[in-house]
Amino acid sequence: MDQYTKGDTGTILFNISAVERETGLSKDTLRVWERRYDFPSPVRDDNGDRAYTTEQISKLRLIKRLLDQGHRPGKIIGLDDERLERLVSEPAGDQPPRQDIAVYIHLVRSHQALELRRHLTQAMARQGLQRFVTDTVGPLTQAVGEAWMRGEIAVFEEHLFTELMEGLLRNAITALQPQGKAPRVLLTSLPNEQHNLGLLMVEAILTVESAPCIALGTETPVTEIAQAAKAHRTDIVALSFSGAYPETKAIEGLRELRTLLPEPFLLCAGGAGVGRIRRRLNGIELITGLDKMCELVRQWRAEHSSY
Amino acid sequence: MDQYTKGDTGTILFNISAVERETGLSKDTLRVWERRYDFPSPVRDDNGDRAYTTEQISKLRLIKRLLDQGHRPGKIIGLDDERLERLVSEPAGDQPPRQDIAVYIHLVRSHQALELRRHLTQAMARQGLQRFVTDTVGPLTQAVGEAWMRGEIAVFEEHLFTELMEGLLRNAITALQPQGKAPRVLLTSLPNEQHNLGLLMVEAILTVESAPCIALGTETPVTEIAQAAKAHRTDIVALSFSGAYPETKAIEGLRELRTLLPEPFLLCAGGAGVGRIRRRLNGIELITGLDKMCELVRQWRAEHSSY
DNA sequence: TCAATTATTTGTCTAGGACAATGAGCTGAT
């Protein structure tokens, strides 16, 4: 029941439930990997329950990232950390390093909240909300996430960053006095997907585009999404998936929603979690970037302006 | 793998994974309930996998609500829908009915988001932020929660309300240009406590009181809270617990935090979850209302103004 | 009346088997 326990040497050990939360790998998967590949091979606590070390968890995170890139478990689980690291950084490759992002990251790590907020507010004023979101918030959020994966940023630092960013975006959105014209867009995520930043980014962009948003926050059950779309007479339903969201669950949820929502509704999904979906899904638009959401709205307007 | 299949009569059936998502009850729990209480007793599909009907799912939702209210599975699972319904609406107390709250609730239920926002903004302007939070947001949030328990408000309606309220409070907070003087307060909640509204209410009140807040959002592990308090040199650490949070967990977490944070730090806990704690906890302030938080800050200032 | 003990309830863990869906590798026809 407890999330973590202390090992003999004072090291912190995590139970299988905590590891599921931390890595996004289901308990079943963790157990079957242990059976088949001998990794992870956690020690056992007094009850005989699996107890994972932080090292194992970070290796699992690394492996998860590689799976998301298309690698297969059997091929990579045996490799040592060094080789895994090389695989991760390999194809990700060589984006031009960005000075501004490095500055923000530094502010996050040195706990200068006010200074960080000031810098970001200035950037927003300089770039305008639309470009601020696509060119700064998006990449920065991703960079923070990656730094967190590598253990360079503590949990509480990431929390503070997220909170600050949410405040900033929400403020910008209300400042625009959201009204606007069709299409009306419903924004939310499926249960177990708690990341709200992506949704707020989309909301900001859509608000700039004068498309009215109904934002439900995160974790709305599929049936409720369908009800909400009908009750609010939205034209588009947009779901957000972070990179850690299990692909099969995402597809499952989207398909169910498609069945529950008859055709006139446009259904689309975005976020890092859909980037790796190769399959074409019937009647579901996969959005590969924040700017693409804009295009979708414009396209919708073009198709519905015939009168 | 498919989330739902069609039954013989054309009814939609859900697999165990979908039910977990919809109800928040784990697969393990669903299976063990079936074993022990014969409910839910789903039919099986061609693979022998459980297939749940929508009726079963809504009964499960009802049961989940009652569990959150403190009922125990063994006592209520056997009851029929009628009896369950009666239980849900039963404990609704006899507070003096408030007209304004009834109006807000009505707007929530009729999906008039813009109108609701307008009303609330007006109330805020009329009452001032401090009284708006204590006299309107607090009671309203509670009323919405209770209505949701009774099934009078749908999940998506509650989500929209929460989202709207968060935006409103965040906006008010930033508008105040938070700076201010000591004490510095760290605001967050423990893992598994996802309600952010309570934290935002406190943040709003403290901001009015010119006490600078470090808000980490929800679900920060205890060790991280301790680190954050030190890194940001806060004077007070305030945790929020909603009514559903298990009392023992709360006490456990608070005690652990008290051990990790040496004396000069003031540690306090608030929210519906601490209201029912009778025991006095060493070195931990239990806050019984939003206004009490104010008093705590004033008291702190009185004690530290000796120079 | 309240604290300490004992009994019951309840959620989550365990093991290992099964199987469908996915992806990889191969074959033969265009």
Place this chain on the structure above:
DNA sequence: ATCAGCTCATTGTCCTAGACAAATAATTGA
């Protein structure tokens, strides 16, 4: 050479059924 179709290996999720600690209720004793 390319591509559809087939086969085989891989992989995630579901299954059963037993165990046990934590949480809660019931009982005892001071």
